[in-house]
Amino acid sequence: MSIIVQKFGGTSVANADKIRAAAERAVAAHRNGHQVVMVVSARGKKTDELVQLAAEFSETPAAREMDMLLSTGEQESVALMSMAIHSMGEKAVSLTGGQIGIITDSTFSKARIQSISTDRIRRHLDAGEIVVACGFQGIDPLSNITTLGRGGSDTTATALAAALQADECQIYTDVEGVFTTDPRAMDEARKVEQLSYDEMLELASLGAGVMHSRSIEFAKKFRVPLRVRPSFNDGMGTLIATAGEDRTVTGLALAKNEARVTLDDLPDEPGVMSSIFSCLSDRKIPIDMVVQNVASNGKAEVTFTVPEGDLAETLTAANTAIERIGAGTIRSGTNVAKVSVVGSGMQFHSGVAAQLFQILAAQNINLEMITTSEIKVSVLVARDQCQEALQAVHRGFKMEAGETHMPVVGTKVARTAEQLSANEDELLSRIVGRLSSMEDIVVSEITLDESQARITVHHLPDVPGTCGKLFHAVADGNVMVDMIVQNISNSGYAEVSFTVPRSEVAKCLELVDQVRADWEQSSVTHEAEIAKLSVSGIGLRTHTGVGDKMFRALSEAGINIQMINTSEIRMSVVVDANQGQPGLRALQEVFGLDDER
Known part of the structure; x- marks a missing residue:
C-alpha cells in the first residue's frame, strides 16, 4: 500500500474550520487506499503567542523550558486534528516527536536529529490509522523535549517521507503552487505543473515561503517527490521531483x-x-x-x-x-x-x-x-x-x-541505487547522516x-x-x-x-x-x-x-x-x-x- 506524507503549516490549521478541512484531505487520501502520515505545525500565531508569554516572566528564559513551552503548540494541533478525523469516522493517533522516535542532541531550540525510528508509525499505519505527527520536535537522550529550529516541520515531513519511502510528500500552504513568475507582478503568470528539484532551488525568489530550501535539497538526495498544494481548494498544485515540465524555460x-x-x-x-x-x-x-x-x-x-x-x-x-x-x-x-x-x-x-x-x-x-x-x-x-x-x-x-498533464498521486519515482540496496536500518542511518551534514554545511x-x-x-x-x-x-x-x-x-x-x-x-x-x-x-x-x-x-x-x-x-x-x-x-x-x-x-x-x- 502506498504511503503519503501530508504537511500542514500554521496558516493551514489556524482555526477549527481549517483543521477540519485538513482532516478531510487526510481522510480522502486514506479512503482512496493510501496510508497517511500528517505532519502538523502549531496553529497560526500560536508560537508567537507562546514566545510573548514567556517574555512576561523572563527576558532570557532557559532554552530547555522554551522548547518545553513551544512544543505544546504542535501538540495542541495534532490532538485537535486527530479529534477532527475521529469525528469523520476514521481512526487516527496523534504522536509527539518523542513518541514517534525522533532522537536529537541536546542543543535546545536548534536540535539536530541523531536517530529516527519508524516502527511505531508503521504499526499504526498497518492498523488502519492515520498518523498525526508533531512537526518541529523530538527528544534528547535524557528524554528532554527539543525543537529543530527554522524549517523544522518541513525537515520532519521530508525526513519521515524518506524513511518511510513514501510515494509523495505533500506540502499544504496558502498558495496555489509555484508559478512561472510572481502572479502579483504579471496577470499572465501560469501555475507550473511540475518542477525539478534544481529548478525549485534556483527559483528561490519565487518559492520563498512555500517551503524551506534545506528540505528541497534533502528531498533531492533521497528522491522524495514533493508536491506544493493549496490548503484552500482541491488544486493539485506543483510537483517537485527529479524532472520538470517538458519545457526549455520553466520560470x-x-x-x-x-x-x-x-x-x-x-x-x-x-x-x-x-x-x-x-x-x-x-x-x-x-x-x-x-x-x-x-x-x-x-x-x-x-x-x-x-x-x-x-x-x-x-x-x-x-x-x-x-x-x-x-x-x-x-x-x-x-x-x-x-x-x-x-x-x-x-x-x-x-x-x-x-x-x-x-x-x-x-x-x-x-x-x-x-x-x-x-x-x-x-x-x-x-x-x-x-x-x-x-x-x-x-x-x-x-x-x-496552457498547462501540461502531470503524474497523479501514487506515481512511483525511481529510487536511487543507495535506497534500493539498503535495508531499513541502513536507510535510516543514511537519512540521519544527511540531516546532520545539511546543518553543518551548505x-x-x-x-x-x-x-x-x-x-x-x-x-x-x-x-x-x-x-x-x-x-x-x-x-x-x-x-x-x-x-x-x-x-x-x-x-x-x-x-x-x-x-x-x-x-x-x-x-x-x-x-x-x-x-x-x-x-x-x-x-x-x-x-x-x-x-x-x-x-x-x-x-x-x-x-x-x-x-x-x-x-x-x-x-x-x-x-x-x-x-x-x-x-x-x-x-x-x-x-x-x-x-x-x-x-x-x-x-x-x-x-x-x-x-x-
Missing part, C-alpha cells in the same frame, strides 16, 4: 532592489578574490550575482550585486579589501534589477541565452551584466525597465501557454569539468542587441554554450567571455569571426583548454562564508581565478587547465567532501 525571477559594486584595476594573481570575499563575509553581506571576466593587461575586475540597503556597508568592506590588496578602484551604481530565466531544458537546447538577449534587445533594453549556470541565465538591467523586461521575456518564451557537491574551452570577445559595442546577435550566431551553428560572463562596461564598450566544448572551439571561432565583422573595434582571444570548478549547494547567496572559503582554499593552493559566475545553487570558477585537479582537491578538503557522502 522567471525578478530581483528589483539591487545595487552593483565593481572593483577594477586589481592584480591578476592568486589571493585577490579571497581578500575581497573575506571582507564581505566578515560583515555578513549577502551577495547575489558575482562576475569576473578574464584579465586584461595583468589587471582583473570583479563585479557583484547586493541588496540596495546593504550598499553602504558593502562599500566599506570593498574599501577594506582594496587597502588589504594594496591596489584597485571602486565603482558602484544603483537603480538596477536582475531578471533570471530558469529551466532544466537549457542543458540540452542551444540558443536559450541568445533568445533571451534578442527578446530584450527588441525592447531596447541593454544588458549591464550576464551570468549563467547550467539551468539559469541572469541579466542585470535598468530598474525602470525591469517590469517591461519581465513581461517581454515571459511572452517571448510563451510561458503563459555545500553538497564539488565538481571539476575539464572538457571546455574559453572564448572572449573584446571591445563590443555596449548597446542593446549586441549579445543577442553574437549568441544567435553561435546557436545557429549548434554550438552549446555553458558559462557566459559579461562584466559592467567601461567607456561604452563591453567584453563577453563564454565557454564551449573543446571539440567545438574552432567551429565557434569561425562563427564569432563572421558575426563580429560589423564591429570593427572588436577582437577575439581564446584558450583551447580550461578547467571549470563548481561548488553546489543550497542558499549560497545568503551564506556569505561559502565564497570566502572557496577563494581562500584556491589562493592557498596558488591557483589564480580567470572567471567567476554564480547562481542560487552554484558558484563556478574557470582556472588554468593544469590547475583543475589541484583546485578540486583543495575545495574537497576545505568543504569536507573528500569522501563520497
